[in-house]
Amino acid sequence: MTVKYLICGAGPTGLGAANRLMELGENSFLVLEREAYAGGLSASFTDANGFTWDVGGHVLFSHYPYFDALLADLLGDDVLTHQRVSRVRIAGGWVPYPFQNNIRHLPPEERWECVRELLPGRRPEITPANFREWFEVVFGKGIARLFMAPYNFKVWATPPELMDFRWIGERVSVVGLEQVLKNIILARDDVAWGPNNTFHFPLHGGTGEIFRRLAARLGDRVRYGDGLARLDAEKRRATTQSGEVIEYETLLSTMPLDLMVTDVLSEAPNAVREAAKSLAHNSVHVCGVGVAGLRPDPTCWMYFPEADCPFYRVTNFHNYSPNNVARPGEQMGFMAEVSSSPHKPVDKAAVMKHTVQGLVNTTLMRPGEAEKAVTAWQMDVEHGYPVPTLGRDAALAVIQPWLASHAVFSRGRFGGWKYEVGNMDHSVMQGVEWAERMLLGKPETTYGA
Incomplete structure (x- = not known):
């Protein structure tokens, strides 16, 4: 031919x-x-119990x-x-996304740490040579310690000091001390940033x-x-x-x-x-968990920098389309993503178990719901993100x-x-x-x- x-x-x-x-x-x-x-x-795939899942959290927005x-x-x-509603799970509570724009929602000690490390003379005054140095220079060591460092390792499964930072562009909201203080003092949420603030879904x-x-x-x-x-x-x-x-x-x-x-x-x-x-590259393990019952929660997706769960992101997939669950209006579909690499090995056979426990730990699932989950779907993607x-x-x-x-x-x-x-x-x-x-x-x- x-x-x-x-x-x-x-x-x-x-x-x-x-x-x-x-x-x-x-x-x-x-x-x-x-x-x-x-x-x-x-x-996208429909599992044996009638739930539809994507290969990770996709949303439709465009530059073209x-x-x-x-x-x-x-x-x-x-x-x-x-309209995007997104949150970060941290310090036992929720901070609106982008995290660095909304630190007013942190407990007082963590909030002060973030502000203190943004003060003149506190941030490193160097030309960054890698991704880790970049987020410490831009955001200070407080935001870096609480969110940027743990979250990015969870996503990329790669130490940030091995990564470049020139890929960032519009993917990371850059915030200054003045804006942080203004949001805190005026008790204002700054949630409209980013090209995916409005998105579409089939x-x-x-x-x-x-x-x-x-x-x-x-x-x-x-x-x-x-x-x-x-x-x-x-x-x-x-x-x-x-x-x-x-x-x-x-x-x-x-x-x-x-x-x-x-x-x-x-x-x-x-x-x-x-x-x-x-x-x-990293690998991504997508775990879809279906739960009976529906609770009012407009959140589209959530980020998880802390160690009480294996996933870096969870999507309320039932909020993207009611048809993503088998019984629209009566069920929820949580779609979690876990990364792995030689720097961050993961036991594929245990990912679902740890994901379900993480959903409970982070309050997305209530105690006892794990035993009553109506579906569990897993897909292991060898090439997840090009690092x-x-x-x-x-x-x-x-x-x-x-x-x-x-x-x-x-x-x-x-x-x-x-x-x-x-x-x-x-x-x-x-x-x-x-x-x-x-x-x-x-x-x-x-x-x-």
């Missing part, structure tokens, strides 16, 4: 690319997907008119709009419904259960898991970049292979030019390995912009290649 464009992966980036090729009149393409479903890390129009076309009226089927509908438009140009197994980039020849050989002119890969170089490419220079081995380590950019500067010189373009959350452009809208647009680069010669502005 021969195609002009071969796309590996039917997640947001691969489907975005394929859809844009088709919109521009190019039909010589094929999408290979190793799983039996579309969506990648944005897929194209993405907005695509969602509107795909979902029509089958979408809900929410009425039925979870986030994965978006990509099921998008994949359906492509028909038999998406092949499931037959991913890329081997790639001869010199000859532009791909071998699928089923053994079929496909010749192509240009390849878009959305599979994890480390696996592409070390496991799939038939040959690559040692420098490229070593660079790929230096890329770091922006100190050496990441140098590694990408070796890998990506070599791939591009062989007509292989690696994009998406793990194909591009840039967390800062790894939101759902970013990922779709990486595929769209790649297609426009191929057919129209336009630059890729999101990935920056």
Whole structure:
């Protein structure tokens, strides 16, 4: 088989690319997907007890008119709009998100610690060399100790001193002493920060419904259960898991970049292979727990920096759509996320047990509810987040030019390995912009290649 464009992966980036090729009149393409479903890390699943779960806490917000129009076309009226209500569990209570903007809700000693370490002369006056130094310079050691350090280790499963900080952009609210004091004195909550303050969610089927509908438009140009197994980039020849050989002119890969170089490419220079081995990622264990009964709580999601629970985030998934539970209006669905890595090992077999106990410890579940849970669903995701380590950019500067010189373009959350452009809208647009680069010669502005 021969195609002009071969796309590996039917997640947001691969489907975005394929859809844009088709919109521009190019039909010589094929999408290979190793799983039996579309969506990648944005897929959704319905468990045996009728609860729907995402692969982690996804919400729909956008930086792009194209993405907005695509969602509107795909979902029509089958979408809900929410104002974000988010909280941080700390010191036995709840602080509105972002934590650093709302420390007035802390107990007096912790509140004073945060303010004291923001005072002139208290914050380190250095140029930060890593993520840990950055949040101590910006927020002071009080906010760093209480929230930034423990929470970020829980999320990334990587010591923050091994991470860069230049990926942050709009993902972290930067707050100064004046604003902190003003919020405390005026007893004002500062909760509107961030691009996801208003977000959308499908009425039925979870986030994965978006990509099921998008994949359906492509028909038999998406092949499931037959991913890329081997790639001869010199000859532009791909071998699928089923053994079929496909010749192509240009390849878009959305599979994890480390696996592409070390496991799939038939040959690559040692420098490229070593660079790929230096890329770091965490794993994420998603635990969905369904509970009978419904309590009034408008919270969308919550963050957990402390050690009384294994998860870093819990989503009230029943608040995203009532159809995410088997009996709308009568049940709750808590979706918890736990990270792991060599720096933070986790016993997969015990994650659910520890998660349920953590839900009780943090008051999300009442004593006795654990024994009456109506469903428990777990998914272990090997590649959870691409970690922006100190050496990441140098590694990408070796890998990506070599791939591009062989007509292989690696994009998406793990194909591009840039967390800062790894939101759902970013990922779709990486595929769209790649297609426009191929057919129209336009630059890729999101990935920056």
